[in-house]
Amino acid sequence: MRPSRYAPQARSRLGRVALLILLAFFGFLLFKGRVVQVHDGDTLSVLLSGARMEKVRLYGIDTPEAAQRGGSEATAFTREKAFLGEVELTVKETDQYGRKVAIVRLPDGMLLNEELLRAGHAWVYRNYCREAICATWLLMEEEARRAKRGLWKDPNPQAPWEWRRKNHNSR
16 A cells, blocks of 8 residues: 555645535534524523634523513523523524534533523524424424423413514614
8 A cells, every 4th residue: 555645744634624615515514613602582692712702692592681671580590591601503504694503512512502491581583493492492493382481370371583683673
């Protein structure tokens, strides 16, 4: 067998590029970083290696807006679970605002997206949640609703997308 004509560094670099291409092909990229800011219940800023900052929107869920009933509770829950923690991001896409849309794995191995649903601080964002995991998330949302956890204590909570539509002129 003939030795490779590429230097070990070049082979390593090619391997990393090939891995990134494969990950992108299958619809996700993995990153690790520290949560340095919680903007609201479903939006974080994460400091990645190399001192790169990324604004991250949680994939597949929607929490109440800050000025909406339940918004401060969702933000506090996210802050308690994630602030200053090391997280792993499974990036699904980049949205129209340049945010990475991701599933966020917490240091304890739990998914922040799921924790918000279980605690009743989020809806499954049906217009955008299209992965197989969304079926499980719908069950989590329904369980929180039945148990009257979080925003489901209110008999008629308003979904954030409806609240935004009605209040878009007040922003």
